[in-house]
Amino acid sequence: MDHRSIGELMTRDVVSVRLDTPFKEIARALADHGVSAVPVLDDGGRPVGVVSEADLLRKAANRSDMSGRTPLPHLEAWERARAEGVVAAEIMYAPAICAQPRWTVVEAARLMAEQHVKRLPVVDETDKLLGIVSRSDLLRVFLRRDSAIHEEISRDILTRTLRLAPSAVTADVEQGQVSLHGAVDDEHTVAVLLRLCGSVDGVVAVSEDLRHPPAATGLTETGLTETGLTETAGRRRAS
Structure with a gap:
């Protein structure tokens, strides 16, 4: 059987940012390209993290509500640090959870479920970015x-x-x-x-x-196994 590989399903023209990309440039990249997340690449073109809309919205949620209708959410220290970040390296979810192009839909779907992520950067043997695969890409097999x-x-x-x-x-x-x-x-x-x-x-x-034929049980019409019949006959001869 021929299963479609992640290399066939992934998006190759990937919008990405660098570790030093400022907050507003990340937001602009998401808006301009109509995507909900971007991989963050190091100088070698390797994914080191992912920044999503949820990561950027954490900054808005961390601000005081001047209306007083909602309390400031409780954040762990690492969450507050990300909420206060100003460049990709400080905001991103890391490390990047990546897939290989030869993987099947099952392998990628299981990793997404286990890691609670919506997309996976796809990398080659040297960990350089080849593409990105999302939940919607995986669902294409059902078309x-x-x-x-x-x-x-x-x-x-x-x-x-x-x-x-x-x-x-x-x-x-x-x-x-x-x-x-x-x-x-x-x-x-x-x-x-x-x-x-x-x-x-x-x-x-x-x-x-x-x-299909019923499984053999070894029972005769009398309900005794063949072994049981042999033993019974032997006892009768002995008597």
């Missing part, structure tokens, strides 16, 4: 057409990977939801199918209506 999802499941999973006969299992795809129908050899194959189909780019959910 994939149902026909493309169906083709990948039928060709790569059912035929090439599991080598199932074309008539054995069929997949219906509607709005990214996959429904599997047919018959397989055992319950293990069902679990494998669900896992593989669920990993296809653009799939929202997978359901199945697959028939």
Whole structure:
């Protein structure tokens, strides 16, 4: 299966600032380019942090409310230092949480969730900036057409990977939801199918209506195991 990489989804024309970029220039860059955050680069073009709208708004929130309607928020020392910052190095969130261009959507999404960030600078092997990927970029995989999802499941999973006969299992795809129908050899194959189909780019959910032989229990019609029958017969012969 071919998963879209972060290198394919990322934005390459990245708006960035330097460590010594003043507060107002950062705000102007966000407004002029219609972005909500920018990576902060060192002299070697490597991301060392990120400045977002939320970071800039911290300065406004840290000011006294002359109307007296809202109290001054309590800030930790490091938060107050960032709120009082005047250049990117003093305002930014650091270190920068970065991704590699070869990563999959799953890898990037998990890192965003774990680190509670909305975007990831994408860097090469030398940590130089290549692009940036955001939550909205990752969501683009769910714009994939149902026909493309169906083709990948039928060709790569059912035929090439599991080598199932074309008539054995069929997949219906509607709005990214996959429904599997047919018959397989055992319950293990069902679990494998669900896992593989669920990993296809653009799939929202997978359901199945697959028939398979019941698992062997070793019970006879009388309810005794074969071993139990042998032991019983042996006791009868001994008596």
